[in-house]
Amino acid sequence: AGLFVLSAHSGYIAVADTVVADTACSLFCFTGGHTTEILRLLSCLSESYSPRHYVLADSDKMSEAKIRSFEQKRAETFSNLDRIPRSREVRQSWISSVVTTLYSILYSLPLTYKRKPDLILCNGPGTCVPVCLSAFLLGLLRIKRTIIVYVESICRVETLSLSGKILYYFSDYFIVQWPDLKKKYPKSVYLGRIV
Amino acid sequence: VILCIHPSRAPQALQSRGYQRLVLQVGRGSLPQAQPGSSSSAVAVEVFRFKESLAEELQRADLVISHAGAGSCLETLEKGKPLIVVINDKLMDNHQLELAKQLHRDGYVLYCNCSTLVETLQSMNLSALKPFPPGQPEKFASFLDKVLGLQ
Numbered sequence: 001a002g003l004f005v006l007s008a009h010s011g012y013i014a015v016a017d018t019v020v021a022d023t024a025c026s027l028f029c030f031t032g033g034h035t036t037e038i039l040r041l042l043s044c045l046s047e048s049y050s051p052r053h054y055v056l057a058d059s060d061k062m063s064e065a066k067i068r069s070f071e072q073k074r075a076e077t078f079s080n081l082d083r084i085p086r087s088r089e090v091r092q093s094w095i096s097s098v099v100t101t102l103y104s105i106l107y108s109l110p111l112t113y114k115r116k117p118d119l120i121l122c123n124g125p126g127t128c129v130p131v132c133l134s135a136f137l138l139g140l141l142r143i144k145r146t147i148i149v150y151v152e153s154i155c156r157v158e159t160l161s162l163s164g165k166i167l168y169y170f171s172d173y174f175i176v177q178w179p180d181l182k183k184k185y186p187k188s189v190y191l192g193r194i195v
Numbered sequence: 196v197i198l199c200i201h202p203s204r205a206p207q208a209l210q211s212r213g214y215q216r217l218v219l220q221v222g223r224g225s226l227p228q229a230q231p232g233s234s235s236s237a238v239a240v241e242v243f244r245f246k247e248s249l250a251e252e253l254q255r256a257d258l259v260i261s262h263a264g265a266g267s268c269l270e271t272l273e274k275g276k277p278l279i280v281v282i283n284d285k286l287m288d289n290h291q292l293e294l295a296k297q298l299h300r301d302g303y304v305l306y307c308n309c310s311t312l313v314e315t316l317q318s319m320n321l322s323a324l325k326p327f328p329p330g331q332p333e334k335f336a337s338f339l340d341k342v343l344g345l346q
Contacts (some may be wrong), residue, residue, distance in 0.1 A: 038267070048345050119343070146257040149339065154330070155265040157293040173342060175335070178297065193328075194335040 010169045034123050034153050035063040037195040039070045041121070041151060052079040053115055057127040084108055084127055092159050098133040104130035109137070124163040152173045152188075154195050160185070196223050199309035200260060208316040214238055218252055222243070227273035250274075258321070260312075263295035272303055272327035279305040279319070281312055287299055303327045
């Protein structure tokens with residue numbers, strides 16, 4: 001079993017072995033700005049969610065130190081990090097975003113194929129979209145069925161982020177942290193404020 | 196925010212409310228120039244550009260004045276410090292304002308713009324602010340355990 005983690009500033013994936021599944025990986029996606037949020041979610045997960053594999057955008061300089069310090073405190077499992085190209089920089093145009101996103105999906109496929117995560121956890125960095133889509137594709141091809149869990153950032157009160165708008169349709173569980181979003185997006189899950 | 200606070204009447208307003216020390220994080224912005232004669236008699240001003248972590252400064256503070264950035268707002272509230280969020284009207288489409296507005300609606304922060312900061316400082320009643328309850332990541336953990344059948 002494994003777990004994948006992804007970060008937006010840099011893209012990052014983590015894999016973990018779970019007790020129940022035979023071979024599992026969970027993939028978590030974070031954005032640089034929201035790395036703190038995803039680490040807070042991870043801090044409450046049991047050791048079943050391991051190994052954790054983190055995915056960061058290659059331009060992310062800030063998140064690695066936070067992740068390493070978090071993982072040091074949780075000595076029970078090995079985790080590692082991968083970097084992938086960022087699919088979309090802030091303010092990048094739509095057309096060129098489509099091209100760079102396709103490139104990022106191609107780039108992500110070997111990674112998701114290799115790690116075959118059981119679970120992907122992400123909260124909205126640009127990097128999580130290509131990784132989630134490539135995992136979705138592996139599911140369609142019956143190569144590996146990965147559960148995609150998207151947690152929208154606490155910052156989003158009334159509107160979803162771009163990643164959220166896309167992954168609303170590709171995630172198994174879509175979690176929002178404000179009641180207004182739950183009303184607008186009925187498929188979403190509202191558990192209160194969880195970070 | 197710095198430009199709102201420093202060369203205005205804000206330091207005097209702070210002094211009149213009993214604050215003695217004003218610590219400014221200016222980032223890449225220009226260093227505020229001392230206003231001859233004006234603010235020198237008010238609070239003691241300390242300036243720095245960046246710090247690895249603001250946790251220590253926040254811990255020492257009795258009041259925090261911040262832009263609407265989600266990180267700064269949440270970190271301050273988690274430390275249980277009263278917070279005034281200063282909105283930049285020119286950045287109205289910034290989604291970060293969503294969070295600041297909601298926190299204000301729920302009674303956790305005071306909310307003003309540059310031109311109303313001094314009034315806000317003069318009239319604020321910090322004891323009316325509600326304490327910010329901690330988030331509950333354990334709810335997320337039990338949700339995930341349940342849907343994955345780990346329980």
